[in-house]
Amino acid sequence: MQPGEHLNATIVVKNNTEEPLKNVRVRLMFDAPSVNGRSIMDWPSLEDEADGNIVGEQLSDTIRRGQITWSSAQIGDLRQLDPGEQLTIDVTIPIRSGEDVDLTAYESYVISLTGNAQYTLSDSEETAAGVPLVLTINSDTTFEVRDEADDDVHTFTWLLGNTFHPLKDIEAQVDFYGDVSFSQDDAVVPAGELTYDEKEKKLVWHIDEMPLSVDVLALQFPLTLNKANPSQTQLTSKVRVTAIDQVTGKQILLIGDEVGL
CATH class of the missing domain: 2.60.40.1170 (Mu homology domain, subdomain B)
Structure with a gap:
């Protein structure tokens, strides 16, 4: 990827069990380069039709996490997913360009994406995690x-x-x-x-x-x-x-x- 491009992310939640999943909560986390507490991700320009809840967290001097959480408050179908039922959430977020920030100030060039779903299954709380993705931000050539x-x-x-x-x-x-x-x-x-x-x-x-x-x-x-x-x-x-x-x-x-x- 390059600065100025849009990062498109899709998270798919499917019930592969034989029982309903209740009170499903879906999280998507972007760990991205930051300078002075400002992420290279352009969070004000996030496109999320489901309007999930966003929380920022500074993990280190050079990495900031942006976390989006969806529950039944944003997506009614997350109240319960029946066996075989599947739900898809799409988001788009730009990477800031040289017109917005001084790119040379960012020491890191890696964006890590992780996602998980927490739910109730047979009266027990469980978590299913997706496979992490690591993206490289190349130069803005x-x-x-x-x-x-x-x-x-x-x-x-x-x-x-x-x-x-x-x-x-x-x-x-x-x-x-x-x-x-x-x-x-x-x-x-x-x-x-x-x-x-x-x-x-x-x-x-x-x-x-x-x-x-x-x-x-x-x-x-x-x-x-x-x-x-x-x-x-x-x-x-x-x-x-x-x-x-x-x-x-x-x-x-x-x-x-x-x-x-």
């Missing part, structure tokens, strides 16, 4: 393709943005279509190396590292369409961008827009 056309010359700008974690082994590649001309001498390369395979008409931009001291890299290059083909609708393929988050060790994959004619 973005990639944008811009195209300015002047007759048969298209001037491309690739914008690579990043502010959360440093990156390494960054590579963006694209295929050109049709009768085109490309000159590396005309490209403005802010960092890394640009290579072009004329036979395959494939352009690759490789950058060894992108530290946090650099939040945007802008590559610019012209591409000339020598001869128009009436049946040609695309000038380029989508741009495939990969990078390694140096903090989480995970690969980031982004897809940039193709350019049409």
Whole structure:
């Protein structure tokens, strides 16, 4: 996951016994990075149609728990689940983006989700726990393709943005279509190396590292369409961008827009 994305969670409660479950209480807990008691989860923007009860708890200097609890007060069917009966609860919560907070202040990058159901079965109180989930928050890397056309010359700008974690082994590649001309001498390369395979008409931009001291890299290059083909609708393929988050060790994959004619 990345900052700015929405985390969708579904908790399913099913009675697999041969007796009714009474007074069912369902809990869903998010243990997420925090700074100064503020979670990276955007709790005011939580979407929960059942309107469960929310409680926050600071587990450590860097981790804050948000807990949602539902009972028959919010969902009437939790008063009793008959044998074989199933109930589903859906919630959506955003991860804060760099527009909301200083992402570099968060030391942790892991969100842990746990859920359980407490109920009465044959006059005894029991608890059933779900399988915990661990999610990694990778850097907030973005990639944008811009195209300015002047007759048969298209001037491309690739914008690579990043502010959360440093990156390494960054590579963006694209295929050109049709009768085109490309000159590396005309490209403005802010960092890394640009290579072009004329036979395959494939352009690759490789950058060894992108530290946090650099939040945007802008590559610019012209591409000339020598001869128009009436049946040609695309000038380029989508741009495939990969990078390694140096903090989480995970690969980031982004897809940039193709350019049409």
